[in-house]
Amino acid sequence: MSDKKQSNQKGSGKKQKTAIQPTRLENYAEWYQQVVRAAEMAETSDVRGCMVIKPWGYAVWENIQQGLDGMFKATGHRNAYFPLFIPLSYLEKEAEHVEGFAKECAVVTHHRLEPDGEGGLQPAGALEEPLVVRPTSETIIGSTFAKWIESWRDLPLLINQWANVVRWEMRTRLFLRTAEFLWQEGHTAHATEEEAMEETLKMLEVYREFATEWLAMPVITGEKTEGERFPGAVNTFCIEGMMQDRKALQAGTSHFLGQNFSRAQDITFADRDTNIQHAWTTSWGVSTRLIGGLIMTHGDDDGMVMPPKVAPAHLVILPVLHKEETREQVLAYCERLAAELRSCRYGEAPVRVELDARDLRGGEKSWQWIKRGIPLRVEVGPRDMEQDAVFVARRDRPHSEKASIGRGEFIEGIDSLLEEIQVGMLHRAREHRDDHVRVIDTEQEFYDFFDKGSEGGGGFAMTHFCGSTELEDRIKKDLAVTVRCVPTRGQGLPGQDEAGTCPFTGEPSATRVVWAKSY
RNA sequence: CAGGGCGUAGCUCAGCUUGGUAGAGCGGCGGUUUUGGGAACCGCAGGUCGCAGGUUCAAAUCCUGUCGCCCUGACCA
Numbered sequence: 371m372s373d374k375k376q377s378n379q380k381g382s383g384k385k386q387k388t389a390i391q392p393t394r395l396e397n398y399a400e401w402y403q404q405v406v407r408a409a410e411m412a413e414t415s416d417v418r419g420c421m422v423i424k425p426w427g428y429a430v431w432e433n434i435q436q437g438l439d440g441m442f443k444a445t446g447h448r449n450a451y452f453p454l455f456i457p458l459s460y461l462e463k464e465a466e467h468v469e470g471f472a473k474e475c476a477v478v479t480h481h482r483l484e485p486d487g488e489g490g491l492q493p494a495g496a497l498e499e500p501l502v503v504r505p506t507s508e509t510i511i512g513s514t515f516a517k518w519i520e521s522w523r524d525l526p527l528l529i530n531q532w533a534n535v536v537r538w539e540m541r542t543r544l545f546l547r548t549a550e551f552l553w554q555e556g557h558t559a560h561a562t563e564e565e566a567m568e569e570t571l572k573m574l575e576v577y578r579e580f581a582t583e584w585l586a587m588p589v590i591t592g593e594k595t596e597g598e599r600f601p602g603a604v605n606t607f608c609i610e611g612m613m614q615d616r617k618a619l620q621a622g623t624s625h626f627l628g629q630n631f632s633r634a635q636d637i638t639f640a641d642r643d644t645n646i647q648h649a650w651t652t653s654w655g656v657s658t659r660l661i662g663g664l665i666m667t668h669g670d671d672d673g674m675v676m677p678p679k680v681a682p683a684h685l686v687i688l689p690v691l692h693k694e695e696t697r698e699q700v701l702a703y704c705e706r707l708a709a710e711l712r713s714c715r716y717g718e719a720p721v722r723v724e725l726d727a728r729d730l731r732g733g734e735k736s737w738q739w740i741k742r743g744i745p746l747r748v749e750v751g752p753r754d755m756e757q758d759a760v761f762v763a764r765r766d767r768p769h770s771e772k773a774s775i776g777r778g779e780f781i782e783g784i785d786s787l788l789e790e791i792q793v794g795m796l797h798r799a800r801e802h803r804d805d806h807v808r809v810i811d812t813e814q815e816f817y818d819f820f821d822k823g824s825e826g827g828g829g830f831a832m833t834h835f836c837g838s839t840e841l842e843d844r845i846k847k848d849l850a851v852t853v854r855c856v857p858t859r860g861q862g863l864p865g866q867d868e869a870g871t872c873p874f875t876g877e878p879s880a881t882r883v884v885w886a887k888s889y
Numbered sequence: 890c891a892g893g894g895c896g897u898a899g900c901u902c903a904g905c906u907u908g909g910u911a912g913a914g915c916g917g918c919g920g921u922u923u924u925g926g927g928a929a930c931c932g933c934a935g936g937u938c939g940c941a942g943g944u945u946c947a948a949a950u951c952c953u954g955u956c957g958c959c960c961u962g963a964c965c966a
Contacts, residue, residue: 389927418958473964506966539965540890547965620966657966692924733926740927751925761925772925889966 388671389741398615405665406544408741409674419542419549429682430661437584441576447528452510455501460509463634470601474537476503503536511557512635522561522641530556545662546889553657559649566650570626573654574607577622586677586796587611587667588803592855604628610854612803613666616829618854618886621663624654667799674743675765677795678788686724686739690751703755710781716788745791766791809865813873820849830886834879836872854884
């Protein structure tokens, strides 16, 4: 957020200083919307609360899917698919679960349309039992698990599903909160409590690693307090990132469900001693919200900045084609360059290359790619071709900073250049996060930290906490600040593992918790 | 669901108070001139003014109803 603003001089100054207006400092929420649009990642649809994910945004999701899916498979999970529709009675089985989701369920009540006599259509054929469009699939998957699981030999059962879900939200924001969103939900069943808890934490660690290594998004892992827990869960764990406005984003959750759902849905197995037992279950998920987190972690006042690992394309080749005489040669040179680069690898994956030969003015074209956040822009004109060189600009550097590099050298170094950008983005984000984590030991300091200037101050406050729900409610009411998590020990957060006393009540506290405003 | 605001061209909006031939900028298309940088000029296309009633010789404009969207709250991945 500290990027300098070039002031535009009067007279000559018709130049816009940034591609996105307002800037992050001027109006963060509006900046976010503008980036989503300018980067062509998504747009609002004609359907209230639902978004259209555009190709450039969907490609990010595909890369996220690919990365995570590999990690799920590597930890023994298999993909399956369960119905979009959940019988109403299934949701009713787990009391807390019903209560948690009842207010945001879309319900299907009819199965036919017929003419209404005025040229329109009306629903007909009422269903005997209404169907709920899944807000999450614990119940329908649980009921299936009940059939699949008979013996301890059937456990653990490790299933994941990639799907869409619907939660009828009042207020929506692209990627961060939409009525329909895409996600993955893992559901597992285990013979013992220990094993289920181990699974819960293992998947939390998978999320932490993915967020860090792929999204270049530093996250804190931890456990939710009672008030923030998933409906029906015994424990909810999460990864929390800090956005550039210093608000927290819950980027993924992993739930230890105990035997709550297995009791409600009769998921039982015969153990080694032939006793019938209830299985221990878990569920865990991340959603297209990660893309919102990506934008708010890395985007700048010129638009999106994509971490190479999940960028739809790693680089774009922009041929300089205005001279008719050299046009064909330049284009041929660029196509050869593209082919050579595509045969290179970045990590496990082939280098993803775009060649943009559209008949647009160079500046406009260039800015489109800047706004989309492509990691590298490679300009190639007659002059470069003569020297067998390319003109390279990095998205993580100011847009005017470009350098000529020999073609061979560039191709050879592409893997390490992309990795340098990826790692640099993580460092930068981590620095920003660390700069705004504060250890706080008095109530006064706590209130000042979050109070001063509604936008300017704040961040993550680390305090001791007695665990009182009433206290948490009071602070939420006063400051719109909540406990984001009780952090997992040993993450190197400042002062986190010391024992102390709650600054609000004076009660003893074993560990510090993370407080923040959140999305 | 409560409070506030807004529905006019693909987009952003003016016009409405004081009723009288539907506007601008951007974008799109075509052309000319440009070209290592978010270009300029000329021309063209594009709207039953959210929808339904009402008042009136006449409604984008006034009245009633209705639908939708946005913002602020409560709720949430």
